[in-house]
Amino acid sequence: MRPERRGFDRWASVVGAVLVWEAVSQIGILHPAFFPPPSRVLVALVLELRTGEIPKHAWVTLTAYARGLVLALAVGIPWGVLLGRVRSLRRASAVLIEMLRPIPSVAIIPVAILLLGIGEEMRFAVACYAAVWPLLFNTTYGVYNTDPVLVDTARIFGFAPWEVLLRVVVPSALPFIATGVRVSSAVALIVTVTAEMVAGTGGLGFYVKATELGGRIPEMYGGILLLGTLGYLLNHLLRAAEGRALRWYRGAMGRAEEVGG
Amino acid sequence: MRTPRRLPGIRSANWMGWLVFLGFVGAWEILSRRSGSLYFPTVTRIVETFAAVWQLPNLSAHVVPSLVRMGEGYGLAALTGTVLGIAMGHWRRLDRFLEPLVEFLRATPPPALIPFALLTMGIGDASKVFVIAFSSLWPILLNARDGVRNVDQAMIETARMFGLKAREVAMRVVAPATMPQLFAGLRTSLGVAFITMVIAEMVGSTNGLGYFILNAQRLFAVPEMYAGIFLLGLLGYLVNVAFERVEGRVLSWHRGSRAVQP
Amino acid sequence: MRRMAFRMGWAGVVVAILLVCSVSPVPAQAPVRLRVGIIPIVDLLQLFVADAKGYFTEEGLRVETTAMAGGAQIAPAVEGGSLDVGWSNIVSILLARERGFDFVFFAPGAFEVDPHNRVHQLLVPADSPVRSARDLVGKTVAVNTLANIPYLAALAWLDQQGVNPAQVRFVEIPYPDMPAVLSGKRVDAAVVIEPFASVALAQGVARVLDARPFAVFGRRVLVAAWFAKRSWLDRNRQVAAAFNRAIRKANELILRRPGEARALIPRYTRVPADVAERMPLPGFFSTVFDSDVQPVVDVAVKHGLLRRPLKPGDILVRGLR
Numbered sequence: 001m002r003p004e005r006r007g008f009d010r011w012a013s014v015v016g017a018v019l020v021w022e023a024v025s026q027i028g029i030l031h032p033a034f035f036p037p038p039s040r041v042l043v044a045l046v047l048e049l050r051t052g053e054i055p056k057h058a059w060v061t062l063t064a065y066a067r068g069l070v071l072a073l074a075v076g077i078p079w080g081v082l083l084g085r086v087r088s089l090r091r092a093s094a095v096l097i098e099m100l101r102p103i104p105s106v107a108i109i110p111v112a113i114l115l116l117g118i119g120e121e122m123r124f125a126v127a128c129y130a131a132v133w134p135l136l137f138n139t140t141y142g143v144y145n146t147d148p149v150l151v152d153t154a155r156i157f158g159f160a161p162w163e164v165l166l167r168v169v170v171p172s173a174l175p176f177i178a179t180g181v182r183v184s185s186a187v188a189l190i191v192t193v194t195a196e197m198v199a200g201t202g203g204l205g206f207y208v209k210a211t212e213l214g215g216r217i218p219e220m221y222g223g224i225l226l227l228g229t230l231g232y233l234l235n236h237l238l239r240a241a242e243g244r245a246l247r248w249y250r251g252a253m254g255r256a257e258e259v260g261g
Numbered sequence: 262m263r264t265p266r267r268l269p270g271i272r273s274a275n276w277m278g279w280l281v282f283l284g285f286v287g288a289w290e291i292l293s294r295r296s297g298s299l300y301f302p303t304v305t306r307i308v309e310t311f312a313a314v315w316q317l318p319n320l321s322a323h324v325v326p327s328l329v330r331m332g333e334g335y336g337l338a339a340l341t342g343t344v345l346g347i348a349m350g351h352w353r354r355l356d357r358f359l360e361p362l363v364e365f366l367r368a369t370p371p372p373a374l375i376p377f378a379l380l381t382m383g384i385g386d387a388s389k390v391f392v393i394a395f396s397s398l399w400p401i402l403l404n405a406r407d408g409v410r411n412v413d414q415a416m417i418e419t420a421r422m423f424g425l426k427a428r429e430v431a432m433r434v435v436a437p438a439t440m441p442q443l444f445a446g447l448r449t450s451l452g453v454a455f456i457t458m459v460i461a462e463m464v465g466s467t468n469g470l471g472y473f474i475l476n477a478q479r480l481f482a483v484p485e486m487y488a489g490i491f492l493l494g495l496l497g498y499l500v501n502v503a504f505e506r507v508e509g510r511v512l513s514w515h516r517g518s519r520a521v522q523p
Numbered sequence: 524m525r526r527m528a529f530r531m532g533w534a535g536v537v538v539a540i541l542l543v544c545s546v547s548p549v550p551a552q553a554p555v556r557l558r559v560g561i562i563p564i565v566d567l568l569q570l571f572v573a574d575a576k577g578y579f580t581e582e583g584l585r586v587e588t589t590a591m592a593g594g595a596q597i598a599p600a601v602e603g604g605s606l607d608v609g610w611s612n613i614v615s616i617l618l619a620r621e622r623g624f625d626f627v628f629f630a631p632g633a634f635e636v637d638p639h640n641r642v643h644q645l646l647v648p649a650d651s652p653v654r655s656a657r658d659l660v661g662k663t664v665a666v667n668t669l670a671n672i673p674y675l676a677a678l679a680w681l682d683q684q685g686v687n688p689a690q691v692r693f694v695e696i697p698y699p700d701m702p703a704v705l706s707g708k709r710v711d712a713a714v715v716i717e718p719f720a721s722v723a724l725a726q727g728v729a730r731v732l733d734a735r736p737f738a739v740f741g742r743r744v745l746v747a748a749w750f751a752k753r754s755w756l757d758r759n760r761q762v763a764a765a766f767n768r769a770i771r772k773a774n775e776l777i778l779r780r781p782g783e784a785r786a787l788i789p790r791y792t793r794v795p796a797d798v799a800e801r802m803p804l805p806g807f808f809s810t811v812f813d814s815d816v817q818p819v820v821d822v823a824v825k826h827g828l829l830r831r832p833l834k835p836g837d838i839l840v841r842g843l844r
Contacts, residue, residue: 228368481622
């Protein structure tokens with residue numbers, strides 16, 4: 001396939017969706033004042049970008065998101081590996097996890113505000129709380145599904161438990177973990193933005209809420225559009241990182257096998 | 262290739278699980294007694310309120326509508342996500358075509374969707390079901406797609422070499438290998454659907470568990486708010502138990518079908 | 524001479540030390556940090572004016588604001604102590620009071636006054652057949668929340684017109700979404716606040732059913748104001764009084780030079796400048812009378828939102844000067 005063609009393939013769906021939106025709004029199927037066409041949204045967004053305020057908001061959102069996600073990774077992956085490997089732990093934590101997981105971060109925000117205040121800690125703690133579950137489950141699933149034959153073989157070859165974990169268990173769970181990271185990343189971004197809408201001095205969520213309260217609908221949709229773009233770019237970044245990590249890990253595994261054999 | 266095993270979930274929980282849960286509850290009781298804050302009522306108080314609030318009238322006024330909305334939204338997402346995800350995993354071109362749009366939409370925060378849903382679908386259940394379906398679609402879709410994509414190509418080639426037809430390859434090789442990840446997605450989405458249900462019911466509603474919790478917050482009825490949150494946790498737990506039953510059946514059926522394989 | 528100079532030198536040092544000792548801990552000079560929870564809407568014009576004109580600084584306050592989505596988020600922050608002062612509507616404070624929270628208003632806020640400061644209107648879709656309260660029986664009315672003063676106004680308004688409010692269904696729709704919801708005829712009526720009421724009318728998607736639904740409370744009613752925990756007030760009376768003075772000073776400027784005050788709106792909210800210039804504003808007064816509060820309590824009790832009647836004095840701390 002020629003590269004230009006691929007480029008068209010990639011963006012055709014987005015272009016199509018934008019055109020449908022423009023038409024629906026311009027024709028007046030949906031009132032253009034309340035559901036503005038993308039052309040107006042883009043103009044509003046560009047005008048707002050020129051004031052230089054939006055990059056500041058984006059930075060606030062990104063740092064809170066990154067902190068929430070990193071914390072979720074630091075908690076979710078090791079915890080998931082443990083739950084995947086240790087039966088008694090899985091049993092001991094099952095009830096509590098299953099009771100906590102369905103509780104939405106939106107419902108606990110007042111509690112979080114009470115306990116943690118209205119600062120950044122609250123926002124990133126809430127983001128971490130929401131983002132940890134997909135990671136935890138994907139990691140547990142992946143680790144649990146490691147081929148026992150592989151594990152036994154590695155043991156027979158005299159690998160220490162931690163070596164078995166790093167060279168056999170984690171690599172085989174990696175595709176699952178990678179999916180979990182991407183889902184968690186999206187959740188972390190969404191929850192960060194939601195928390196900013198609820199209590200914030202900055203951030204894109206705050207921007208969207210404030211423009212909404214000011215009755216500036218094109219600007220509001222501009223903010224949402226920017227959030228979508230941000231999510232898209234972050235996902236791409238994670239994809240690229242994931243590809244590298246998988247290749248690296250497989251490479252390392254290959255070497256390990258060579259050494260072992 | 263080995264058939265992936267299903268993860269034993271909550272049903273594997275034994276007395277230890279409940280012991281840990283009781284420990285959590287006990288810690289709450291002690292901490293709230295110490296703090297004395299009105300926003301941090303004791304477990305005793307919450308349990309009393311819980312028993313008083315969740316009688317039949319409130320259950321039918323708030324819990325039933327919520328579960329119906331969630332069921333509809335989640336069902337819609339499960340169907341669309343599985344079909345579209347498998348299709349995207351199978352046909353690379355479709356994946357390339359839809360991926361940017363999917364990634365874009367996926368990053369849209371559900372609260373931002375609500376005005377659009379209200380405008381286009383009104384204040385009835387349709388707008389809530391839409392928001393629930395929209396948000397819980399993505400984990401299913403991504404997991405289904407990645408599951409199909411991660412199937413060992415060598416396995417498929419081998420199966421083909423042994424003369425299995427495309428349908429047989431799909432049923433005996435691709436489906437069993439995809440199932441665990443698909444179910445991981447379905448499970449994640451169940452949580453997402455629950456959460457979005459609450460968010461969706463916070464706007465343009467007069468009933469539902471989400472509305473109940475929000476309204477309790479606004480009325481400063483803090484024990485009632487916790488009673489709502491606890492019920493949410495409990496319902497989530499029960500729905501998950503039901504989910505695992507289904508998952509167990511489906512996956513064991515697949516194991517059975519694989520066992521026939523020579 | 525040298526001795527003299529030496530002595531004077533010493534004396535100077537001693538005086539200097541005394542001065543430093545006496546000057547440095549003077550509290551009036553070091554600004555007191557005050558954390559305030561706000562909502563970025565026009566109703567908080569007093570705070571915008573006091574901030575922009577330096578009234579807080581003059582009073583020795585360093586005000587740090589945090590924008591919140593609404594009272595439901597501000598209240599736990601004030602309760603938990605991460606905010607000192609918050610903005611809240613009157614009904615929330617009454618409800619909180621009934622539930623045992625010790626929140627009290629200590630500085631005046633926004634009033635709805637007939638006819639000069641009418642910011643709430645009862646609107647229906649432009650081509651709606653609804654002409655009177657009777658036509659709303661069995662219909663759906665949108666209010667921002669069911670725990671706020673516009674809902675009470677709608678209840679009392681229906682009651683006054685001889686319609687049992689129980690025959691009308693209420694839904695919660697955020698103000699910014701109301702014009703859109705009216706345009707799609709998703710509701711049969713809505714209590715809309717400015718500037719959204721003007722937007723809906725200007726777009727031609729809505730028509731006025733009653734331009735003064737708040738008249739049910741009388742000529743003047745307190746809609747929202749500044750609150751704190753009573754325990755905080757007891758410990759920080761001077762700070763609270765300083766905040767109160769700055770707010771009242773802002774009231775005066777809004778009254779005397781409204782144009783100057785309006786020009787500040789786009790700086791603190793996202794309301795566009797052209798809208799801010801001409802939109803109706805709430806009234807800002809320096810004293811809250813019992814009669815500004817009592818009718819709200821009465822309606823809330825009558826319609827079961829409050830279980831027992833509270834006295835205005837239960838939620839008002841006056842006499843901070």
